[in-house]
Amino acid sequence: MGLTIGVDIGGTKIAAGVVDEEGAILETHTVPTPATPSGIVDAIRAAVAGAGEGHDIEAVGIGAAGYVDDKRATVIFAPNIDWRHEPLKDKVEQRTGLPVVVENDANAAAWGEYRFGAGQGHEDVICITLGTGLGGGIIIGNKLRRGRFGVAAEFGHIRVVPDGLLCGCGSQGCWEQYASGRALVRYARQRAGATPENARILLGLGDGTSDGIEGKHISAAARQGDPVAIDSFRELARWAGAGLADLASLFDPSAFIVGGGVSDEGELVLDPIRKSFRRRLIGSQWRPHAQVLAARLGNRAGMVGAADLARQG
Amino acid sequence: MGLTIGVDIGGTKIAAGVVDEEGAILETHTVPTPATPSGIVDAIRAAVAGAGEGHDIEAVGIGAAGYVDDKRATVIFAPNIDWRHEPLKDKVEQRTGLPVVVENDANAAAWGEYRFGAGQGHEDVICITLGTGLGGGIIIGNKLRRGRFGVAAEFGHIRVVPDGLLCGCGSQGCWEQYASGRALVRYARQRAGATPENARILLGLGDGTSDGIEGKHISAAARQGDPVAIDSFRELARWAGAGLADLASLFDPSAFIVGGGVSDEGELVLDPIRKSFRRRLIGSQWRPHAQVLAARLGNRAGMVGAADLARQG
């Protein structure tokens, strides 16, 4: 049986991939992301057509940042694209003639990892995505849990610090202000500015100023033993692990999967996350501990997950 | 079809009730809570026999404070009773000859409210119980969600204040230190001690000292307009509502049900909880809002819920 296409809508490009029933990507086609909602529909159509050419495609799954309604049809609100109650499913179905499922991108990635990545064999698994921000997805009883209105698993915006940092969402103290790629950069800049003598490697990789530090510098510097870079990863891990401990109290999954760009650093960030998780886990001597696993599919998780959700209809 | 018995194990008494398929309690029998695990098994047997006499009972459901394993058979750990890996299901089945299901008491109460109380008609509902501590239960897709290892919905111990108050669980900053009956008393005592001129009614209801203030005084004083009592309820509601907003980001239920002794105050506490919930809810202008409902079954919720879980097997 058949092939489906997963579409990943990013800030700079839209990627469509033909995915088979085992989660393998057979072919991809990428186009730049237009600025307008109507341009984006055109671009999705083009990407789907480009990737699908010569294949027998049954359905299309689209992963998009934002709130997606409970019918998986309409993007209620998106942070980076001017979508407000955008009927994306209808528009793309009209243009492609294929059945379409729309899903929040972090949910799609979580589903991808659950089906074909680190989450295989687990019935209850929570994924967090440490990218620029912090997202995630919930699988309970082998089903993706989207909530009553479709907007569950907005992990990035649970409050971890009362009266804490202002978040783009308008609230204060949201988790993603403390555990995300953006937070990592903030930690490194603050530390390098205050104690530059401990950040010589890190500062040497950028333009020499603390404001010039970027994420890639922190990873490289940490691997070379730079104290500020290592300490910045630890700070991120402290917040990430403490949050996972809270999620364990709430969901009690058998596994957590940590994905997103930050997780590409592997044990450099996973190991301190596990330590922080265990330090904060309630009743840790009495209960089985969930595993904390690295994601396996990298940035393909969203495409593969969206395609699989489309297959399941 | 048949009757089941729900057993509620409290700190001072054990209550067994015969419950029909509509959630009605036909008869109850109560015995004092013994100090030892073996005494408790005897007492459960006695309560079940006393209540069930003359009825045709199919099964027994037991609600107990503590971690209950994923087989709903063993209490892994209990905070107030000396149970450590206690095989309660086996012991009570041997003594009663009836099939037994053991469930965490807050889960049982949540199920009771979902089936026969404020949660009827909702598929996804989160209950919180504001008693001496803070507990809760999760219903998603019409099923009680217990987690992979049986210990989900430990709401009281998610961290809401980093470096916050020490909790009996050994961690700091747990939600139940800020939103529970115990927290309410602490708020009132602190405020009355610092500004006694604003707590005249409240102090007059006890022994005149701030340390003599108890929960019942705060309720009574608030109804009479005592500023410190009202402010103490507001502080509790501020923390409760903010936590519900986080749970909405995570679970996106269609309704929250607020139960437990504190919720007996009705709108005095529900109204400020709703306000705090809405103030903190992320994306509140874009998404449908979950309802925040008062529990309806009072302290019968646990018994009714346990009995119904036993019926379902």
Next chain:
Amino acid sequence: MGLTIGVDIGGTKIAAGVVDEEGAILETHTVPTPATPSGIVDAIRAAVAGAGEGHDIEAVGIGAAGYVDDKRATVIFAPNIDWRHEPLKDKVEQRTGLPVVVENDANAAAWGEYRFGAGQGHEDVICITLGTGLGGGIIIGNKLRRGRFGVAAEFGHIRVVPDGLLCGCGSQGCWEQYASGRALVRYARQRAGATPENARILLGLGDGTSDGIEGKHISAAARQGDPVAIDSFRELARWAGAGLADLASLFDPSAFIVGGGVSDEGELVLDPIRKSFRRRLIGSQWRPHAQVLAARLGNRAGMVGAADLARQG
């Protein structure tokens, strides 16, 4: 004996006033604030000349936002003007031929209140200025305490929330993010956005949106009983009073003076500040309590204080 001139350097205008030994302002002269350091020196000269004409002036005192060195001669750093190690005393002395003393503006205002305002008769008094930001001054043993390097009393930047709001100074959780005019506006906007039905008066005074709320609207709305406006003042007062309690633990003054634009609201803000102060004050039943007084000189405090500091040399 003689007259001195106090100069107040604000963001939009520079005001010079002739002040007598009793703290009375005899005459003032105001000029716009230029954009460049050299322009500002010219403007100071012009303001001093304009105000002093026809008077026998002995010295000039200048109050400026920023770090002023221990010789009261050089502005080390200013947040709003491009001064970096600016030798303001030398430059103005050359242009005016008068002895000059430079002082941090909040210190000058504190001195003014101590000498001629609410602080008269107190030997140890702490002033806080709740303006757009939060500043202050310390008088101990009848002397203005500037610290070893001249930069004491930077009250706005003590940390009151670990991992808290980002401050313009680069740190997180600074007091002025929670207790200042800017904080007041943030509180009101957040609350009005979340519960507009409680902010009808407040929203009606601006453009109808929460983002259109300004400080003046909050004051007016609070006086008309708007719940969100009143609650916003209370939140500000909660943080202000808690900080004063900390300052009492550190300095143990006989009085606090609360000045700045926010304090113009009088008891609307002073009363909840006092309550919060007393609630948080340590050992409050054992120790005498410092008074919490409203400033009396309004926005003249800085000019009068600077002039008096110049008189004292």
Next chain:
Amino acid sequence: MGLTIGVDIGGTKIAAGVVDEEGAILETHTVPTPATPSGIVDAIRAAVAGAGEGHDIEAVGIGAAGYVDDKRATVIFAPNIDWRHEPLKDKVEQRTGLPVVVENDANAAAWGEYRFGAGQGHEDVICITLGTGLGGGIIIGNKLRRGRFGVAAEFGHIRVVPDGLLCGCGSQGCWEQYASGRALVRYARQRAGATPENARILLGLGDGTSDGIEGKHISAAARQGDPVAIDSFRELARWAGAGLADLASLFDPSAFIVGGGVSDEGELVLDPIRKSFRRRLIGSQWRPHAQVLAARLGNRAGMVGAADLARQG
């Protein structure tokens, strides 16, 4: 010229020492601490007589934990001894026939360090004492600053975490709950309980359980490289240094002196305190930095300081 006696009233013993004008201790006499206020007066008399025998003593200075009034005569309140408005100066003067000065013990220790220890040559110096709790003293303009009512420098009870840990003083989030010997033990126990594999050395020094960890074990284990012990010192230092940065914003001293039992560990704790101080210091690139110095007089500081304060009358 003459000798004076310094008396140090501890929880288990009362020590009197004869001190010369250079701060040298010529002789000491120690007696156990009685349980009652009247017993303590007797014991002070005995200790003074024993130490002073054969010396020509001019005055007695007493350092006592608690609030001491502005006349340095009465202990208003003491946490560990049943003193409430105890006229200690009068009582000891009657029994010894010598002029007596009573001072808060942390103030006396601060004065000792300022006069004869690490603070020599500084005009403005802030001392903090990291013992079981956290205390301190303020010297500004070469004078000990006691506040208007005598109770300044209660550093341990400034709030560093809103809604934080409950303190013995009745408030929440006091600095001494995060930076003190007691906090250090809490950090080590929490960490060792959660990750025992990182605390092998530390656990091996006590009874093998995390609850059996004591302060001395943490020091020894840290010197042997135990990760949990080192991390516990770092956590303490993080809070201590951040607090010093706040004190720098307020007082702008030329030096901080860190004393108390925790500081006996020297650079193990001083170095991370300095790093944390610099990381959090506001305007650190623009202003001279206060030095952070280790105390030099150890537990003699209080005795020497009290004696010197008595000499100065």
